[in-house]
Amino acid sequence: MTTATYAVAGMTCGHCVSAVTAEVGKVPGVTAVDVDLSGETVTVSSEQAMDEQAVREAVEEAGYTLTGRSG
Amino acid sequence: MTTATYAVAGMTCGHCVSAVTAEVGKVPGVTAVDVDLSGETVTVSSEQAMDEQAVREAVEEAGYTLTGRSG
Numbered sequence: 001m002t003t004a005t006y007a008v009a010g011m012t013c014g015h016c017v018s019a020v021t022a023e024v025g026k027v028p029g030v031t032a033v034d035v036d037l038s039g040e041t042v043t044v045s046s047e048q049a050m051d052e053q054a055v056r057e058a059v060e061e062a063g064y065t066l067t068g069r070s071g
Numbered sequence: 072m073t074t075a076t077y078a079v080a081g082m083t084c085g086h087c088v089s090a091v092t093a094e095v096g097k098v099p100g101v102t103a104v105d106v107d108l109s110g111e112t113v114t115v116s117s118e119q120a121m122d123e124q125a126v127r128e129a130v131e132e133a134g135y136t137l138t139g140r141s142g
Contacts (some may be wrong), residue, residue, distance in 0.1 A: 014134075015086030061086075
Protein backbone atom coordinates (compact mmCIF):
# COMPACT_ATOMS: atom_id res chain seq x y z
CA MET A 1 0.00 0.00 0.00
CA THR A 2 1.13 3.53 -0.73
CA THR A 3 -0.04 6.90 0.54
CA ALA A 4 0.29 10.34 -0.98
CA THR A 5 -0.63 13.64 0.63
CA TYR A 6 -1.92 16.53 -1.42
CA ALA A 7 -2.52 20.18 -0.59
CA VAL A 8 -6.16 21.05 -1.25
CA ALA A 9 -7.53 24.59 -1.08
CA GLY A 10 -11.03 25.72 -0.19
CA MET A 11 -12.13 23.18 2.40
CA THR A 12 -13.73 25.00 5.32
CA CYS A 13 -16.06 22.67 7.20
CA GLY A 14 -17.16 19.13 7.86
CA HIS A 15 -19.37 19.14 4.78
CA CYS A 16 -16.30 19.90 2.69
CA VAL A 17 -14.48 17.00 4.32
CA SER A 18 -17.38 14.69 3.49
CA ALA A 19 -17.57 15.89 -0.11
CA VAL A 20 -13.86 15.41 -0.77
CA THR A 21 -13.76 12.06 1.03
CA ALA A 22 -16.70 10.79 -1.02
CA GLU A 23 -15.37 11.93 -4.39
CA VAL A 24 -11.77 10.84 -3.91
CA GLY A 25 -12.99 7.57 -2.39
CA LYS A 26 -14.71 6.76 -5.69
CA VAL A 27 -11.45 6.83 -7.66
CA PRO A 28 -10.53 3.27 -8.69
CA GLY A 29 -7.68 1.89 -6.58
CA VAL A 30 -8.19 4.24 -3.63
CA THR A 31 -8.52 2.34 -0.36
CA ALA A 32 -8.73 5.22 2.13
CA VAL A 33 -9.00 8.99 2.21
CA ASP A 34 -8.02 11.11 5.19
CA VAL A 35 -8.77 14.82 5.12
CA ASP A 36 -6.97 17.20 7.47
CA LEU A 37 -9.21 20.26 7.45
CA SER A 38 -6.98 22.60 9.43
CA GLY A 39 -3.86 21.38 7.61
CA GLU A 40 -5.65 21.71 4.24
CA THR A 41 -4.41 18.33 3.10
CA VAL A 42 -5.88 15.11 1.75
CA THR A 43 -4.00 11.85 2.24
CA VAL A 44 -4.90 9.12 -0.20
CA SER A 45 -4.11 5.46 0.42
CA SER A 46 -4.06 3.02 -2.46
CA GLU A 47 -2.76 -0.40 -3.41
CA GLN A 48 -0.67 1.05 -6.24
CA ALA A 49 0.73 4.56 -6.60
CA MET A 50 -2.11 6.82 -7.78
CA ASP A 51 -2.16 8.97 -10.86
CA GLU A 52 -2.23 12.50 -9.44
CA GLN A 53 -4.46 13.66 -12.28
CA ALA A 54 -7.21 11.25 -11.22
CA VAL A 55 -7.05 12.54 -7.67
CA ARG A 56 -7.02 16.13 -8.93
CA GLU A 57 -10.15 15.56 -11.01
CA ALA A 58 -11.99 14.02 -8.06
CA VAL A 59 -11.05 16.95 -5.84
CA GLU A 60 -12.30 19.36 -8.51
CA GLU A 61 -15.50 17.33 -8.90
CA ALA A 62 -16.10 17.91 -5.19
CA GLY A 63 -15.62 21.64 -5.77
CA TYR A 64 -12.08 22.20 -4.45
CA THR A 65 -8.61 22.69 -5.85
CA LEU A 66 -5.63 20.38 -5.57
CA THR A 67 -2.66 22.74 -5.47
CA GLY A 68 0.16 20.20 -5.28
CA ARG A 69 1.85 17.47 -3.27
CA SER A 70 2.25 18.13 0.42
CA GLY A 71 5.06 17.02 2.69
CA MET B 72 -45.81 38.16 5.40
CA THR B 73 -43.08 38.99 7.86
CA THR B 74 -39.33 38.60 7.74
CA ALA B 75 -36.79 38.37 10.52
CA THR B 76 -33.03 38.33 10.18
CA TYR B 77 -30.86 36.39 12.60
CA ALA B 78 -27.12 36.36 13.16
CA VAL B 79 -25.82 32.80 12.71
CA ALA B 80 -22.26 31.76 13.51
CA GLY B 81 -20.21 29.01 11.93
CA MET B 82 -21.37 29.00 8.32
CA THR B 83 -18.36 28.83 6.04
CA CYS B 84 -19.36 27.45 2.65
CA GLY B 85 -22.13 26.58 0.26
CA HIS B 86 -22.74 23.29 2.03
CA CYS B 87 -23.43 25.23 5.22
CA VAL B 88 -25.87 27.45 3.35
CA SER B 89 -27.68 24.37 2.03
CA ALA B 90 -27.83 22.73 5.45
CA VAL B 91 -29.24 25.82 7.17
CA THR B 92 -31.68 26.54 4.34
CA ALA B 93 -32.99 22.97 4.45
CA GLU B 94 -33.41 22.79 8.22
CA VAL B 95 -34.96 26.22 8.70
CA GLY B 96 -37.16 25.64 5.67
CA LYS B 97 -38.73 22.66 7.46
CA VAL B 98 -40.02 24.79 10.33
CA PRO B 99 -43.82 25.06 10.07
CA GLY B 100 -44.89 28.48 8.80
CA VAL B 101 -41.61 29.33 7.11
CA THR B 102 -42.12 30.34 3.48
CA ALA B 103 -38.57 31.32 2.50
CA VAL B 104 -35.03 31.24 3.86
CA ASP B 105 -32.23 33.46 2.60
CA VAL B 106 -28.72 32.89 3.89
CA ASP B 107 -26.07 35.59 3.57
CA LEU B 108 -22.85 33.67 4.00
CA SER B 109 -20.45 36.61 4.13
CA GLY B 110 -22.82 38.62 6.30
CA GLU B 111 -23.38 35.61 8.58
CA THR B 112 -27.11 36.11 8.62
CA VAL B 113 -30.22 34.09 7.90
CA THR B 114 -33.41 35.88 6.86
CA VAL B 115 -36.59 33.94 7.45
CA SER B 116 -39.87 34.80 5.75
CA SER B 117 -43.14 33.54 7.18
CA GLU B 118 -46.85 34.20 7.07
CA GLN B 119 -46.94 34.95 10.80
CA ALA B 120 -44.16 36.19 13.04
CA MET B 121 -41.94 33.20 13.88
CA ASP B 122 -41.07 31.93 17.31
CA GLU B 123 -37.33 32.60 17.53
CA GLN B 124 -36.83 29.43 19.54
CA ALA B 125 -38.11 27.29 16.67
CA VAL B 126 -35.68 28.98 14.29
CA ARG B 127 -32.86 28.61 16.82
CA GLU B 128 -33.50 24.88 17.15
CA ALA B 129 -33.49 24.39 13.38
CA VAL B 130 -30.21 26.28 13.06
CA GLU B 131 -28.72 24.11 15.81
CA GLU B 132 -30.06 20.98 14.14
CA ALA B 133 -28.09 22.01 11.04
CA GLY B 134 -24.99 22.35 13.20
CA TYR B 135 -24.72 26.13 13.65
CA THR B 136 -25.47 28.71 16.32
CA LEU B 137 -28.07 31.44 16.24
CA THR B 138 -26.49 34.25 18.22
CA GLY B 139 -29.31 36.78 18.08
CA ARG B 140 -31.40 39.08 15.91
CA SER B 141 -29.58 41.01 13.25
CA GLY B 142 -30.36 44.46 11.92
